[in-house]
Amino acid sequence: MDSRITEKLKILADAAKYDVSCSSSGGKRKNENKGLGNAEGMGICHSYTEDGRCVSLLKILLTNHCIFDCAYCVTRKSNDIKRAAFTVQEVVDLTINFYRRNYIEGLFLSSGIFSNADYTMERLVRIAKKLRQEHKFNGYIHLKTIPGASEELIKEAGLYADRLSVNIELPSENSLKKLAPEKSYSEILLPMDNIKQQLMQAKEEKKLFKSAPTFAPAGQSTQLIVGASAENDQQILLLSDQLYKDYSLKRVYYSGYVPVSADNRLPIITEPPIIRENRIYQADWLMRFYGFDVKEILDDSNPHLDLDIDPKLSWALRNRHAFPVELNTADYEMILRVPGIGVKSAKKIVSARRFAALTFEHLRQMGVVLKRAKYFITCNHKSLQPYDFDSQRIRNKILFGDGAVRSPLLTQQLDLFRQVG
Known part of the structure; x- marks a missing residue:
């Protein structure tokens, strides 16, 4: 050239x-x-x-x-x-x-x-x-x-x-x-x-x-x-x-x-x-x-997206009254709102449940991220997780795992990202 x-x-x-x-x-x-x-x-x-x-x-x-x-x-x-x-x-x-x-x-x-x-x-x-x-x-x-x-x-x-x-x-x-x-x-x-x-x-x-x-x-x-x-x-x-x-x-x-x-x-x-x-x-x-x-x-009282968690999880934590969702009966639009369930997985759920009652093992095979979804769903009215957790405890468990504590260094990094954003 x-x-x-x-x-x-x-x-x-x-x-x-x-x-x-x-x-x-x-x-x-x-x-x-x-x-x-x-x-x-x-x-x-x-x-x-x-x-x-x-x-x-x-x-x-x-x-x-x-x-x-x-x-x-x-x-x-x-x-x-x-x-x-x-x-x-x-x-x-x-x-x-x-x-x-x-x-x-x-x-x-x-x-x-x-x-x-x-x-x-x-x-x-x-x-x-x-x-x-x-x-x-x-x-x-x-x-x-x-x-x-x-x-x-x-x-x-x-x-x-x-x-x-x-x-x-x-x-x-x-x-x-x-x-x-x-x-x-x-x-x-x-x-x-x-x-x-x-x-x-x-x-x-x-x-x-x-x-x-x-x-x-x-x-x-x-x-x-x-x-x-x-x-x-x-x-x-x-x-x-x-x-x-x-x-x-x-x-x-x-x-x-x-x-x-x-x-x-x-x-x-x-x-x-x-x-x-x-x-x-x-x-x-x-x-x-x-x-x-x-x-x-987002609204006037909540004008900034949470930098720590994705906006769908943020919405779900602010609207706990809408959950848990029973995946064997809920409509497609509500299933889409469950954290950890994407469009493809939601379509698979709606399609598969016509032939048999879904279990949590079925959900794993469909690609549902149960680490997130388990706090917001039931299958056959059974849950993988007690539903009496408050929103802050669910947030912490998803972010840091069971019993994990946010390190001072991670807190400092997240604060820096907020200032940059």
Whole structure:
């Protein structure tokens, strides 16, 4: 590979690592006309960083030049970093060459903003169009949509990309004005709404004409930065809930704030709030897959997620009146609320109990985590654990085991994580 291209790749791949909103879930583009790649099934190939973040193998920025000066962003115009920019053809060639070497199965392409939104978006679209039309590339393509880009460019982007995303970045308009004064919520939400309308229109057209073109078949997503601003977990989850309902997002991604530049508007931290980020992801899953309303997870009197335990266990400990759940008769929705029982296990329970009364041994075989679940369930009205434990004792037993005592060092570490989060 040319040394100049290698240097660009090093700079622009490193700059792209802060955007976590990449996923191929939902993409089912088939290989047709003897083209390259196939996004069906798993879709894009992934690697995983040390902190557990999922990163695509070709995840790059078109450029790290940017006209904006967002306080939290490594590519902010006032940051003293090496700058680089790919040409349209260079990104196309990289994608094809990496695919042929079996390094990747798709492309995640974002960008700083060159001179204006349309100028940048037009180049992102040209890359996807060249890959699809000239190289018959059928692999997964995720394009970042630039706020402020024209409706025509967004529509064209959706014809060639599997997924589009518009990053909302911060959980409130006030924080956006403080940390990214050149941006506005209205400018970010407008393309989100446009993508939603295009998705609905494409779906209706498909009902009438099978040959109608698809539009971003893997939908749209966004990213929220956690910890760069003062919003609590309740505010973050309320915003996510609104985005899911109002804009039909496939996914909201959460990124623990990474201190990449000095700015007195930003909090002083030594490492990203990874535990807090993880708890928010768990709460997000409760809303999307477990039937929880956001107001059940957090409220005004309880605005922060517990860093020690997952949000489903936290809810169960606050709502002991709803338990124990008799697994041979309870409905599916209530079984999902039992700590230690996931979606797959809940479905197995509902299916299996039609043929025989379930025992605790059956539950073990189904993958139920009885270490947690035993405090909240019965089978044939029998329990593995006396139900007279109070919530604090159950919490301690799950966290530290029978008779275990929290060490001073662990207490100190958890207190530190709370300060960071």
